[in-house]
Amino acid sequence: MAASVASKLQEVRQRVDAAAREAGRTPSTVTLIAVSKGQPDGRLAEAVSAGYRVFGENRVQEAQKHWLDRRREIGDLELHLIGPLQTNKVHEAVALFDVIQTVDRPKLVDALLRAFEGLGVARQCFVQVNTGAEAHKAGVLPENADGFVEFCRNSGLPIIGLMCIPPVDEAPAPHFALLSEMARRNGLGALSMGMSRDFETAIALGATHIRVGTEIFGERVLLGEVRD
Numbered sequence: 272m273a274a275s276v277a278s279k280l281q282e283v284r285q286r287v288d289a290a291a292r293e294a295g296r297t298p299s300t301v302t303l304i305a306v307s308k309g310q311p312d313g314r315l316a317e318a319v320s321a322g323y324r325v326f327g328e329n330r331v332q333e334a335q336k337h338w339l340d341r342r343r344e345i346g347d348l349e350l351h352l353i354g355p356l357q358t359n360k361v362h363e364a365v366a367l368f369d370v371i372q373t374v375d376r377p378k379l380v381d382a383l384l385r386a387f388e389g390l391g392v393a394r395q396c397f398v399q400v401n402t403g404a405e406a407h408k409a410g411v412l413p414e415n416a417d418g419f420v421e422f423c424r425n426s427g428l429p430i431i432g433l434m435c436i437p438p439v440d441e442a443p444a445p446h447f448a449l450l451s452e453m454a455r456r457n458g459l460g461a462l463s464m465g466m467s468r469d470f471e472t473a474i475a476l477g478a479t480h481i482r483v484g485t486e487i488f489g490e491r492v493l494l495g496e497v498r499d
């Protein structure tokens with residue numbers, strides 16, 4: 272029988288804590304974001320029943336299906352948007368998510384600020400950096416990151432950290448180290464990096480937010496079915 276979501280959550284949290292201690296860090300400085308994209312609703316329900324509250328999604332529409340109703344019922348839910356955000360989805364995203372991790376262009380900054388004003392809220396944001404300079408991937412290029420962070424700050428967008436998704440075919444450590452150095456020199460405290468296969472490496476290099484899907488929930492089953 273497959274391990275329950277609750278026991279996988281506990282197991283991953285224990286690995287997170289061990290990796291943090293190994294790196295001389297306090298385990299509570301690492302937030303484990305359970306990435307629920309592409310998962311059947313029953314698996315989310317299990318995590319929620321087990322008392323888990325911090326989740327990540329990469330598409331607005333799918334996230335609404337998973338979380339809109341629960342959002343109303345569960346006061347302390349913390350939802351992170353970790354996928355690319357189109358400007359025409361910004362209002363809905365700001366209404367649903369607590370944290371937007373994928374800010375990467377001026378047009379999006381403007382749209383977010385307008386949505387904050389319209390909805391009377393503010394959301395913590397991360398700047399996504401395309402550390403591998405991959406053509407198909409979202410995020411600002413490394414050489415533009417400092418300038419873009421400054422642009423966000425000057426615009427009044429609350430940037431708390433940087434986020435990256437390293438190329439799948441490369442060792443992640445150099446990418447994590449690069450992101451960590453960028454955050455340091457820009458005075459940003461939060462670092463969202465590390466997924467199922469590499470979160471321990473990310474924690475060793477300073478991750479404050481790791482995004483773990485399959486290692487908690489098992490293989491995704493609905494991938495590609497729901498599109499924004």
Ligand SMILES: *Cc1c(COP(=O)(O)O)cnc(C)c1O
Nearest residue numbers: 306329353466467482483484485
């Ligand atoms: C899907 C996804 C994850 C989780 O990936 P796993 O390999 O399942 O842990 C993390 N970050 C982002 C941006 C994702 O899209």
